[in-house]
Every structure is written in C-alpha cells, then in structure tokens.
Amino acid sequence: MNKLGKLGGTAALAVAVLATLLPLYWLATLSLKREVDQFAVPPLWVSFQPTWAHYSDIFVNRNFGRYLWNSAAAASVSTLLALAMGTAAAYSLARRPRPGLAFWILSTRMFPPVVSIVPLFLMLRWAGLLDSIAALMLLYTAFNLPFVVWMMRGFFQELPPDLEEAAMMDGQTRLGALWRVVLPLVRPALAATAAFCLVIAWNEFLFALIVAQTDQAMTLPVGIAGRVTQYEIKWGAMSAAGVVAMLPVFLFAALMQKHMVRGLSLGAVKG
Amino acid sequence: MTQIRLERLSKRFGATLALRDFSLDIEESEFLVLLGPSGCGKTTCLRTLAGLEQPDSGRILLGERDITGLEPRQRDMAMVFQSYALYPHLNVFENIAFPLLVRKLEAPEADRRVREAAARLDLAGLLERRPRELSGGQRQRVALARAIVRRPNAFLFDEPLSNLDAKLRVDMRAELKRLQHELGVTSLYVTHDQAEAMTLGRRLAVMKDGVLAQVGPPEEVYSRPANQFVAGFLGSPAMNFLAGRVDGGARRFVSGALAVPLTAEHLERLGDGAPVTLGVRPENVEVERQSGDGWLPGRVWVSESMGNENLLVVEAGEYRVRCRTAPEMRLEFEAPVWIRFRPDRLHFFDTSSGRALWP
C-alpha cells in the first residue's frame, strides 16, 4: 500500500465523514439560531447567538410533546410485542423447520406498504380505530414481525439444541428451557433486533400519516411533515423538531452500535 | 534458483518478539526444513521471506539483490499454505492458471503449462471441479500445482501436510521430496513435525523463541545436537535426561541413586565435579531381564507394543527412563528389569546453559 494511496484513502474517508456530519451539524445550528441569523448570507457556521426559543416553541405551542410521547409509545409497545411473538415463532421455526410457513412470514416484508394502506384505512375506520395510537402499535407490530422472525431464526439455528435438551432432561418444560437457557444466550441478538425495530417504528411515516387525523395520534414524523407545506416552512420550529426526532436515534446508535452492526451483517451475509 | 540469505531479521508483534536477530542461508536449489515448536517464529520467518510481513530490522537477499523492501508480487516466489488458500470461486484449472494469468501469459502457453503441472500432480481428471468438491489431499495437490506452474525463485511451504490424515501425509511427503528434486527450486519448508523434518530436507534448521538453535544435515542434528533443546525436540520417544554431577574420583556420572561409568576422555572434556545433564536416546538404552555388571535395576512402569518394537518406560531410581526394545521382549507391569546406557551413545549437556558438551 503506497503512501499516496493511503493518503488518498484517508482523504476520501474524511470527506465522507464530513459529508455525513455537516448537514446534521447545520440542522442543529438552525435549531439554535435566532430567526435573523437563520437567513444570514453568507451562512453562519459558528458565530451566532444561540437561543432555546424554538425548542420551547414546539413543545409549548405546537404540541410536539404529544407527538414525542405518541412516537415513543407506539415504537416501544410494538417492539415488545413483535419481539415476543416473533421470537416464539422464530424459535419454533428453527427447531421444527417449516419452509412453507417461514416463506410466507418472511415474504410479507416484501409487500409494498402502499398496497395495504387503502384496505387498512378502511378496516381501521370500520373498527373505529382511526386516529388512535393503539392502531399504530398493532400496525408496527405487524410491520416488524417478519424482520424479528428472520433475524432470530438465524440466531436460533446457530445454537445447537443440546443446551435446551439438557435443560429438559433436568426437568424444564420447553418454554422454561427457552426462557432460562436459550434467551440469555441470544441476548445480544435480541438487543440488536429490538434496536432495529425501535428505529424502524420511530421513523415510520406512511402508516402514521394514514392513521393520524388529529393531534391525538400524531407521531413525530407526521407532526413534522404536517408543518411542511408547499409555501412556507417555519425554519426554527422545523429544525428543532428535526433535532428532537433525531436525538433518540443518535443515542441508540451510540449504545447499540456494535450489536446492530454485528446483527445486521450476520443476518445479511447468511441471506 | 538462487541462494537466499536471511540476515539478522527481527520482528515484533505487540509485546512478543517473534524473530530475534535471526540469520539463515539457504543454498541454491536446496531443500531446507525449518523446524520448531508452535510459536517459535518459523511461520513468521517464512511470511517475512514471502513479503507478507515486513521485518523491523535486517535484510533479505536473493542472490545479490536486496529484496527486503519488495512487495510479495515482486519477489517471484511461490507459497503453499497450510490451508491451501485455493480461490473458492475458480475451478482447479483456473486456480492453477492464476499466477500465469496475472502475468498476462499467452493463453495457449498458459494452457500447456497448467496441463503439464496438473498431469505431474495427477489432477488431470479434476480440472473442472471447484475446491469445495475436492478432498483434502486433492486440494493440497492443486495448491502444489499452482506453485510449480511457474518457475519461481523459491518455494515456500507453510506446514502443507499438517491438515492431512496420517497415511496421506506419509505418501505426500515422498511425493514432495521427489518433486523438489526434479524441479531443483530453492525451497524453505516450515513444520513442527519431526518425521517430515528428518526425511525431507537436505539440511535441517531448528528454531526456538525466534532464534536459530542449530542447522545442519538431519543426521548430524540428530546425532550431534548442539544443545539440550534440539536434543529433546528431535527423536520420538524423546531423549532421556538425567541431571547430575561428574564424580572424577570414582570415574562416573552420578545422578541420585544412579551411576554411569565415564571414560578418561569424558572426564577430561567435562571436568571433575561439573554439573552436567546426561542424555541418552531410548534406542540406546539396553534392557535385560537379568542383571549384569554395571547395569541399573528398575521396574517396568508402562509397556506399549508397537508391532515392530516395544516402547518401555522403566522406573529406575527416581527416574522414568524411556526405552525401545525388540518386539519379542514382552514385559508386564512391575516386572523387574536391568537397563544400561550404551557407553558410546551418551550425550552430555551443561546443566545451566543447555549447551552440548559431548559429543
């Protein structure tokens, strides 16, 4: 590896990192700038007077606290449900393979969501569940189930059945063996899968857009989108809302980074 | 086909010093075996020669050329890896042809050479197969074919037989030796297996902890080891060692309850009272059922019948002495025996440094 090549490579990586971080940094500065600074030309990168006005604006005046809560509730409940049901199904499919069933479960991920939005809308309206967070919890559970099954089945397949069989010889039921012996072993896999489910649910837009009719069931993405019209965007509010929407993801990425990468790559490489 | 010179190579990996000031010459067309226990640095030495590792200090000379700074692909050496390192997505033909292809050799010429190499290693019928469809022995022959298909400056072997089962290993050993002899390419062969070490090389180099312990023809290294490590490493079962002292007055070597008579020459070389360690190989320990003059008494600790010989461990004094005997001599546990060390096959080492004092 010659010196010039190495230098070029490092430079390229530096450019990539900058290209990734600069826009995010910009958004953060926008959220903290006074209106007059936001429109300054040439743009101000560092030298401006920060203000929290936009953050207080979105939470006090524009109900973003509600959206935040809705997003968090929908994401966490659906993740828990998807994990519970998906792991059970994945375990069963790993130990007693049923290729047909597995194919059906996994193929539901392939459907374009847009195919289901019309019938789902009609179904929810009929059931009186429109504009409710419960609807989103259900939808996101269904959304994440195939993914959970796919990931966890792979991990269970890697685990030899010897341990559960030993536990059952020692007197456990199958469920007890799963709970006490197997699950602790696949904890990192569960963590990675949970992290992904949370991120996917948190970021989801189309279904949330369909379900939400009023502020009651609005999630963060929909709340933000709703403020974006053809003609005018409130820059301060939007950037503050954007930062709020992004922060949990950052936190998660930082905490779960190692697990997520390992989990996704293992799942993908095994295909 | 040139002489290779490794001059004072040093290489460190983190806290470990894999090579310490290591020097070795490989003659033109010679087959040199590098032997040593795991972790002694022999693989590092080989990879440094290949260019896969860069030494921290020292030089590598190919003939007159200093190749220390050169990349592997500029050195024109061929390497046979322990795990064969075949290209999984190419078939046998393409694997063997790869070195020629990257040198942009003309297709008809490349084709001819590949088939010639394949024929030589009995692979003619397998050219369309993929590595995963081959057995271990077949893969190994493909790796060899890939090495011989060009005329490189040197062959580098990294324990190529260690993943084969025992019988195959013995067969391949003979084939390898024959092959190298026919091609006449300078070769460095790394192994931890002594049978390979003894049989394959014209010279044998023993390595320990990054340093060269001894180099010479196998018979010489076997019968005149330069130190206790080499003496104990070569030979199976291993040489017996008894630490003790020279008793000049009684003209004998004393170790615990055992005493072995010494000649005048012995005494002169070793010195009275010197702390020495006696070494004697199992094949040089004589075992009899009745006592004789100067023989040592003992009891059979373990007896293993190998078919062509018996391996005995005899408890004599506070030692357990390994012996090899004729197959007819069948002995039971605890049977009383007498042993004697052949006086003309004794080795003596300085107890503290391990250096050989005799022969």
Next chain:
Amino acid sequence: MTARRSEAGWLAWTAPALLVLGALSIYPLLFAVEISLRTAGGYGLDHFRRLAADRLFLVSLGQTLLYTAAALALEFALGLALALLVNREFRLRRLVRAVLLIPMLLPPVVVAVLWRLILNPEFGVLNGTLRGWGLETRGLTWVAAENTALLSVILVDVWQWTPFLFLLLLAGLQGLPVEPFEAAVVDGASRWQVFRRLTLPMLRPVIAIAVLLRGMDLLRVFDQIFILTQGGPGFATETVTLYIYRTAFRFHNFGYAAAMSFVLLAATTTVARAFLRLLRQQPA
C-alpha cells in the same frame, strides 16, 4: 406426548405471529384485491383497463424506475468504495464506521426536511455557501425546478441510504477468507487484479442481496419525496407510491388506487424474481 400433540405444540408457538400477520398483512392484501375489482355495476377489471391507458401512471412508473436505477447505481458505487476504505485496519475505524452509518438510521421525513432547508434557493446553506464563493445561484433552484428536481431528490436518497449498502458490503468484505488474498499477492497479482478477480467475484452473493433489498425499497419510495417536492414541480418527481397515495386520499378513489398498488406489487415481485433467477444461473 404423541407426535401429533407435539406438532400442535410447535404450531402454537407461531400462532400469535401468524394471527397478527394474517389480520394486518395478508387480509388487507386480499381486501385490496376485492376493492380493486369493485366497479359501478358489481365486479370487473374496469380499474385495470383504465390504468393501462393512464399516461400519468406510466410516467410515474418510468420516473420510479429511473429514480431506482440512478440511486442504486450511485449508492452501490459509493457504498463499495467506502466499504473498501473502511475494511483496512486503522485507528478510529470503529468511530468512522459508526458515524458513516448515522444517515440511514434517521427518520426519512427529518432527512427530507433537513435537505429542503439546505436546498432552499434563497436562504439554504448550499446556495448560501456557493454565493459566498462568488458563484451565481439564481438558476439553481434544486427541488423547485423541473430539470433539477429529480436529481436533487436522488441525491438526498444517496445521502441517506448509501450507508445501508456500505454496511452490507463491509460485512461481506469482512466475511471473506484472508488466505486466498495472501496467495494472490504471492502469485503476483496487482491490487487492481486482486479486486477484479478475487474481491468482486467472491462478493457476488452479498452484492446480490444488497442490490435486491435496496432496489425493492427504492421502487416503493415515498417519505422523502412527499416532503421534498410532493411529486412536483408539476409531475417531475411523481413516483408510483406518491400517485397511489394521492389517488386514494386526495381524490378518494380507493378502487383505482388499489388497482395501481397491485400493479406495483406485480412489478416489484417480477423484478425480484427475475433478479434471483439471474443470480442462480451464474456459477456462484
């Protein structure tokens, strides 16, 4: 425990998942079939017939394919380049990888809002910086101009989703065995030859999966276009999903929208199937 009892036991483990998926993924699909076939006088293929003549639909389909092809090509090339760069050993490697992954984890809506702000022709930081360097930006209206809208939207997609391909390709690279690469350099191959003859062929399965997954997601793109351009200006960035949404929830034409979504489903499945078949034919 009889064999039949244990079979039932195993099925019970999958029951909750099957129930949820059945109700919320499969049933809606069947329901959608029904809706798409509902016409004024009972059932019929009216919607589909209308679809075949709908020029706007075909345009949106064409734009979707163009969008997919362009974004995929760029994301693959950049993702591969990044994966190769990050695959070497160097300090801060973990950190760099973590940073590069961030965009794909962000809500697409937020990313779209962010870039809409950046690309704002008058006050956005992109034009602002260009102007600061003395360049003329009057003609550069990015998402507001017909000829640059699609490009801008594609670039936003590339910014957000290159990390996805980067991640998969990096995982693939790291899963490759080391020894054949050592053998290749000893055999005399140059860096380019190693890349072309070893790296790429051995990566083929991972590349295929990556391209397939991302390709299918691209065909269904919605979130960022909704925010960035709403399909405009005019029809310049209208993708199929956007058209379907508009038909269903602006014009309240559920039947027609359902029919369209099936065509989309058919298109995606066909592409996926063709792709997989192509993959299986070539020697792995």
